[in-house]
Amino acid sequence: MPNHSLVSSLQQRRQHLAQIFDAPVILWSGTAPSRNFPANTFPFRASSHFLYFAGVPLENAAIRLEGGKLELFMDEESPESALWHGEIPKRDEIAQTIGADAAYPLAELDSRAANAATVAVQDIKTNQQQSEILNRPVAPAHAAKGIDLELAKAIISLRLTHDAEAIAELRKAAAVSVEAHRAGMAATPTAKTEAEIRAAMESEILAHDMSCAYSSIVTVHGEVLHNNQYHHPLQPGDLLLADVGAETAMGWASDLTRTWAVTGKFSPTQRDLYEVVLAAHDACIEKMRPGVEYRDIHLLAASVIAQGLVDLGILQGQVSDLVERDAHALFFPHGVGHLVGLDVHDMEDLGDLAGYEAGRKRSDRFGLGFLRLNRPLQPSMLVTIEPGFYQVPAILKDPQTRSKYQDVVNWERLDQFSDVRGIRIEDDVLVTEEGTQVLTADLPTQADEIEQQF
Ligand code: GLY
Ligand code: MN
Ligand code: MN
Numbered sequence: 001m002p003n004h005s006l007v008s009s010l011q012q013r014r015q016h017l018a019q020i021f022d023a024p025v026i027l028w029s030g031t032a033p034s035r036n037f038p039a040n041t042f043p044f045r046a047s048s049h050f051l052y053f054a055g056v057p058l059e060n061a062a063i064r065l066e067g068g069k070l071e072l073f074m075d076e077e078s079p080e081s082a083l084w085h086g087e088i089p090k091r092d093e094i095a096q097t098i099g100a101d102a103a104y105p106l107a108e109l110d111s112r113a114a115n116a117a118t119v120a121v122q123d124i125k126t127n128q129q130q131s132e133i134l135n136r137p138v139a140p141a142h143a144a145k146g147i148d149l150e151l152a153k154a155i156i157s158l159r160l161t162h163d164a165e166a167i168a169e170l171r172k173a174a175a176v177s178v179e180a181h182r183a184g185m186a187a188t189p190t191a192k193t194e195a196e197i198r199a200a201m202e203s204e205i206l207a208h209d210m211s212c213a214y215s216s217i218v219t220v221h222g223e224v225l226h227n228n229q230y231h232h233p234l235q236p237g238d239l240l241l242a243d244v245g246a247e248t249a250m251g252w253a254s255d256l257t258r259t260w261a262v263t264g265k266f267s268p269t270q271r272d273l274y275e276v277v278l279a280a281h282d283a284c285i286e287k288m289r290p291g292v293e294y295r296d297i298h299l300l301a302a303s304v305i306a307q308g309l310v311d312l313g314i315l316q317g318q319v320s321d322l323v324e325r326d327a328h329a330l331f332f333p334h335g336v337g338h339l340v341g342l343d344v345h346d347m348e349d350l351g352d353l354a355g356y357e358a359g360r361k362r363s364d365r366f367g368l369g370f371l372r373l374n375r376p377l378q379p380s381m382l383v384t385i386e387p388g389f390y391q392v393p394a395i396l397k398d399p400q401t402r403s404k405y406q407d408v409v410n411w412e413r414l415d416q417f418s419d420v421r422g423i424r425i426e427d428d429v430l431v432t433e434e435g436t437q438v439l440t441a442d443l444p445t446q447a448d449e450i451e452q453q454f
Contacts (some may be wrong), residue, residue, distance in 0.1 A: 009165035010055045011068070013158060018068040021154040023117050023147055025065040026109070029058050029131060030121040043211070048342035048349075049155055051251045055098050060126075063100075064112050072100040073109045074080070085375035102282050111135055117151035119144065120347065142351035156354045159341055161380035163184045166341070169252035170382055173210065174439035176246040177256040180204040181443050184218070184242050185260060185453040194218050194240070195230040210246040213253035213344040217243035222259065222422020223390040225334060227247045238262045239270055240401065241422050245344060253344040255384050256440050257426030262453025266447055269417045273363050273389050276308030280387035281425045281445065284336060289435045294373045294383065298336040301387040302328040303366060313413045326367030327408050330395055335371035337384035341427055345372060346382075377431045382439070386426030391417075 017025070029051075032044035046057040053070065054063050061074035066279065072095045077088050095103035104112075113133045120127055120141045130138040139145055144152045162170065182202040187200035198218040205212055219227040220234060222241030243257040252416055259274065261267070262301075266274055280301040306322040309315040309331065315322055322328060339346035339355060347354035352362060357375045362368075373383060391414075395401055428439045444450055 006055055006165060009052060009163055011099050013053055014065055014070055015068040016158055017065060017154060020157060021151060023115055024093060025151060026113060026116040026118050027063050028121050028126050028275060029061045030123045030126045031060050033123050037453060042345065046251065048251060049119045051342055052159060055250065057251060058094065062109055069101040072103040073106050075106050076270055117147040119148065119152060141349040152350050152353055156347060159347060161378050162341065162382060169248045169250055171439055173246045173248050173252050173254035176205055176208045176210055177244065177254040177439055178443040180244050180246060181242060181256060181258050188262060189454065191234055193234060194220060196231050197240065198230050201242060205246045210248055212245035213245040213255065217241065223392045234262045236263050237419055238250060239420060239423060241424055243424065243426065251342045252342055253342065255340055255344050255426060256426050257386060257424045258443060259423045259425065260450050265451055270420050271447055273314055273417060273420045274423055276305055277387050277389050277423050277425050278445055280304040281385055283383045285429055285436055285438065286429060288429060289376055290377055290378050290379050290431060294375055295371060298371050299323065301316055301336045302332065305332050305387060314408055315408055317408050322408060326365055327405055329367035330405060331388060331389050333370065333392065333395060337386045338372040340382045340384055379431055379433045381431045383429055384426050385429050386424055388424035389420065390422045393419065
């Protein structure tokens with residue numbers, strides 16, 4: 001049975017695209033790459049641009065959009081596939097589910113491909129088909145040219161802000177991520193390793209028939225920013241950083257981080273630095289509203305962190321000078337966040353085209369170069385706010401860095417905080433007409449409240 005609200009949202013998205021882009025568009029869903037032999041594949045994940053207009057994760061399918069109409073191209077399931085994978089609905093049933101105007105076998109796509117724009121998919125096999133069917137090279141999405149670049153810009157203008165259907169999905173993903181974090185906290189007192197906590201968290205996501213929106217980070221080495229190892233034992237005195245987010249079956253993501261103590265209780269030094277990160281998190285969310293530049297939110301986080309570190313005696317000097325010299329980035333080397341949507345870092349397949357307003361480029365400053373979003377906020381954008389404090393040996397032990405910042409860092413004082421390797425607090429924040437709504441707000445951020453979970 002078609003879901004009328006989904007179909008009407010999908011039809012509106014197609015109409016909106018037709019209003020701003022007048023060439024035909026073909027979007028491919030892609031296929032699951034094989035791991036080591038063809039029948040053993042990585043899990044299938046449809047291209048997000050396909051999902052945005054098609055709504056359901058069909059494998060090895062394509063849609064052609066023109067004038068607000070959608071044609072679906074996919075082959076009926078072979079008897080062999082039905083034997084091994086079970087029966088799937090017929091092409092015409094799927095067409096009805098997604099409100100397609102027509103449906104054909106894939107072989108028909110060739111005759112409907114003239115002058116069509118596309119976005120390159122990630123999997124190589126389908127990417128080759130894109131070039132063959134369009135009869136021209138299709139550059140990787142981040143290097144799109146000509147009509148494909150114009151299409152990318154049109155899709156970005158739609159996907160930057162979310163419609164009601166998308167927001168409902170994003171809320172579901174956020175709610176399950178919150179449950180996963182609660183499960184992680186609940187598992188901590190009896191867990192021996194990071195892996196056991198990861199298992200408890202991902203179990204919650206899987207039990208809701210969702211998947212992880214990205215590789216979970218569950219680690220006592222939070223200073224390794226994208227740590228995907230889970231073998232470390234949990235020791236009293238460790239902080240555990242858990243960055244785990246769910247993705248709904250329709251592909252909508254969430255991105256959530258909390259940091260808690262393995263014993264359930266922060267040490268005084270851990271609490272001091274936790275409060276610095278939390279102050280930055282709260283100040284950023286407080287300041288967000290439509291029209292505010294996200295870069296200014298990042299710089300606000302940098303200033304609050306610098307101020308907090310001055311107050312603790314780790315940094316010395318004027319906060320504005322410290323931020324101008326990127327001294328905050330010694331401890332907070334990444335950006336304050338990014339767009340969230342169908343991708344956890346939404347539309348980063350297009351490089352910085354989505355994250356950066358036209359005419360803006362990445363800064364080469366240490367304290368700004370990792371900023372992934374540099375646009376004014378708009379109602380219905382979803383972004384993360386994720387300040388952190390890390391002691392990264394590659395930064396803090398580098399002789400050149402130490403000499404450059406010799407006058408502003410009190411290294412002996414910093415040594416007293418050696419039980420803090422990494423803290424991050426990350427929430428998913430929806431920009432509203434009046435300000436913001438934190439979709440992940442049900443998970444506490446206050447140190448006391450986190451301790452009370454134990
Ligand atoms: N989970 C990756 C990130 O926070 O950006
Ligand atoms: Mn994030
Ligand atoms: Mn994250």
